[in-house]
Amino acid sequence: MTRIFSWAAQVSDRDATVASLKAAKGSFGAFAQVTAETEAEAHAASEAGIEMLVCRASNVAKVRKGAPRAFITAALGFANAITDEEILRTAFAALIDGADAVLTGRRLEVVSLLASEDIPVVGHLGFVPRKSTWVGNIRAVGKTGDEALELFHKFCRLEDAGAFAVECELVPARLMAEITQRSSLVTISLGSGPSAEVAFLFSSDICGETDTVPRHARKYGDLASLNRQVEAERIRALSAFRTDVAGAAFPQDSETATIPDEALEKFLNEVDR
Known part of the structure; x- marks a missing residue:
């Protein structure tokens, strides 16, 4: 646990920081991340020893209340913050509410806009659900040589734009292992194998809130019953x-x-x- 000043200028303890995440580069599975949208979900994750949480930007205050020490990433909604001014306002509001970083799947100029303010930015590469029409269906991204090369170039461009980390969704495990060692980005694996500094799953899948879970997930509970x-x-x-x-x-x-x-x-x- 590390003591820092939050973006609200409050002395705070954190289970992870941008610095500790970057220092863990190459230490696969060093951290675990799950989703949380409520105070109760955040508290449960914190009690379970989960260091990192991701939530909608609008829910940061509730999640921070439930998990005072967690590293919280605020996801900037595509429809909630559209213009550059809205994006910055939403990002800073989330940081003041208690977030430590922001997640965006928007264009590289948005990443640079946020990074230029020293905001820790997490990108999203591989399978991006809201952009799945471009790949045709729900599938892993990078299964052909050309697609794998293009994905690697996206990693490079994201790094150049100023992101410090990237959520890697449904990237073939062997390809993920090769890319992550060629990038300084902190990698967060969601269905992309074990070769990442952060292992990420949705809490709903872990806790078994539905009877079925995606292939890349594992059900540890049975909340559905x-x-x-x-x-x-x-x-x-x-x-x-x-x-x-x-x-x-x-x-x-x-x-x-x-x-x-x-x-x-x-x-x-x-x-x-």
């Missing part, structure tokens, strides 16, 4: 309430307020006069 139990119990309780209302079994005397006889009598005398 628990959620079904919660939903069934909610319906059971609500149904019982409705039945009692229909049968005049709710409310009972013990569940209602009372008024003394003399007070009610006085009220009735006054009203009926």
Whole structure:
């Protein structure tokens, strides 16, 4: 744990910093990152020893409250910050709320814009879901020689633009191993094999919030079953309430307020006069 000043100029402890992430270059699996959008999710991840969290920029304050020591990356939404001024305002607001870095899949000029303000920028390469129409379907990126070479050039351009790290999504593992040793970028692997400084999975996949998970993920919990139990119990309780209302079994005397006889009598005398 390291003590720093946050972007809000507050003395803060962090499980990771930009400096420690860069110093870990070549130490694969040195850090773990998961998603968190609520205070509860962030707290659980922090208690589990997860050093890094990523969330929407609008949720940084809640996530920071749940995980005071985590390295938080704020994802800048494509639609929430469009112009350069909006991008900067959104980024600085997220940093003041407690973020340590920002994530963007926008053009290189945006990366340079942010980096020129000394904002730690994480890029996004490989399979970028919102841009999947360009690769035709949901698939790994870099499986042909030409595509692998183009991907490497994107790493180089992202590095030149000023990013310090990159989320690498669905890059073939052997290609990822070759690229990461040829780049000074801190690599964050999401479905791109073990050759990265940071291993990243979505909390929803880890905790089993759905019955199926992507091929690159692993389900460690079964919240889906628990959620079904919660939903069934909610319906059971609500149904019982409705039945009692229909049968005049709710409310009972013990569940209602009372008024003394003399007070009610006085009220009735006054009203009926």
